[in-house]
Amino acid sequence: MGVFTLQAQALSTHKPGELVEVSLDQLHPTQAVIGFDQIYYKLGRFAEQRSKLFDEYCETNGQGDSSRVNTASNLLDLASFDCQSPVGTHSKGMKTVVMGPGGAFYLTDGHHTFSTLWDQPGAGPQLKMWVKVTDDFSDSADSATFWTRMQHAHKTWLKDGNGQSINPSQLPEHLGLKNMQNDPFRSLVYFTRGAAFGKPSSAGVTPEFLEFYWGSWLRAQLDIAPFDLGERSGYRKALQAASALMVALPGTALVGDSGFNARQLGGYSSVNSKALRKTVHDKLPYVIAYKAAHH
Known part of the structure; x- marks a missing residue:
């Protein structure tokens, strides 16, 4: 599924429970659908209550709420705002990934949150976030073996926007409203x-x-x-x-x-x-x- 960087390949050895920083465009969906209206709610709210956007960012990284947020704050400039705690302090609610062949990151929880940030003005595909590794299936011999392991572990949702079954090959490459189905x-x-x-x-x-x-x-x-x-x-x-x-x-x-x-x-x-x-x-x-x- 595309070309992966040496950095991503190296991370394939990370053990379950470890935290990894990734950009949103490195995350491969394990489901084809999201509820668009949930995304619309978040995007609409963030447009009116800007501090909530930074709260979402910090909470998703396991850092509690945000602080020191002002009109100059920018998610792509970490020096422009603060989070209350270090990354992973509250790791229980962090989003999760499975490591796949070639060091690819397969997102298993967080499709709505990260799709919102993908489409959020001032954030987007290059935004870096922290995720928690739950499984390392990077030693799978091939794609078919990997997806069999994913299905047995209940780590993928293989249905389309109409509730019909799909194959792993039909999953989107990336997150975001333009890539996911409703x-x-x-x-x-x-x-x-x-x-x-x-x-x-x-x-x-x-x-x-x-x-x-x-x-x-x-x-x-x-x-x-x-x-x-x-x-x-x-x-x-x-x-x-x-x-x-x-x-x-x-x-x-x-x-x-x-x-x-x-x-x-x-x-x-x-x-x-x-x-x-x-x-x-x-x-x-x-x-x-x-x-x-x-x-």
Whole structure:
């Protein structure tokens, strides 16, 4: 998948748990889709609340919130702002990669955050970020072996924007809105977080692709065509409908073909109406305004 630098090849020996600095254009997606509306929300918010952009940068690097941010601050100039802590201080929430053949970096968590930064004015493909290595599959004999290992480890989501299965060869080379496909159901799930589901309460690691499992299930349950997702009222009704369906699923019921039940995927037994109203009030306006300005 392209030509890799000697630096990238050398990093193929990094062990799981190590932190690595990469530019966004070095990261290869392990999924073909993102929820565009989630990206629109972030881009819209960053345009109005500039300090939130720097908070996102610092938090993603495991550095807490940002500080000393002013009109001259620039993500490509690290001397122009500060983060509260050194890189990796709060590493639990950092984005993750798997090392592939030739020292390639395969992003397994962070497609939305890094696609936002890819399309963010003043950031872009050359922006450097820190990621955490979870697995080193760089010793795979060939591409087929690598992707077999990735699938067995549940490190890739091989479906397109319509929920149809794809092959690894159909994955995009890079992040960003122009390279990724849109899955509107993934956006719906993002905006129902805290209203219809949350972090699973059971012990153990949160399942990979949790939001995609919910989105894939929702696709078979909800026809979103009648909802106008370009205006606030229509989007609110879609979120209400999605939330109602999600909480109606018994905790022991499997969520589609995910292999997990609703409780394991953090499903609630009733809608948190307060959280849903907050999302409609605080987040949807950014989505709607961004769409109106850019489409």
